[in-house]
Amino acid sequence: MKTVTLGEYLATHGTQSDLAKALEIQQSAVSQMHRSGRNINITLMxxxxxxxxxxxxIPARNQLLKPIHPPRTSVA
Structure with a gap:
C-alpha cells in the first residue's frame, strides 16, 4: 500500500480520466479537485x-462567521 498526493499521482501514474474511472467519479470532479489545490491523497492498494x-x-468553516443564535443578555 502506498499513498501519494493527487498531483503526484497525476504526474506519475495516469490521467485524470483513468483516475476518475478507478474512483467511479466524473473526470471533471478530478479536474476540479486538482485545480482547487485541495489536499487530496490517493492510496494505491x-x-x-x-x-x-x-x-x-477542523473546523472547516470560516472562523469569522457570526453565530446562528446571538448570546443572550440579562435584563436587570
Missing part, C-alpha cells in the same frame, strides 16, 4: 485498487 480521501482542517 496492493491489489491494484485505489481509494482517495481529503484532509481538511
Amino acid at each position: 496492493d491489489d491494484g485498487s485505489l481509494s482517495a480521501y481529503e484532509i481538511k482542517p
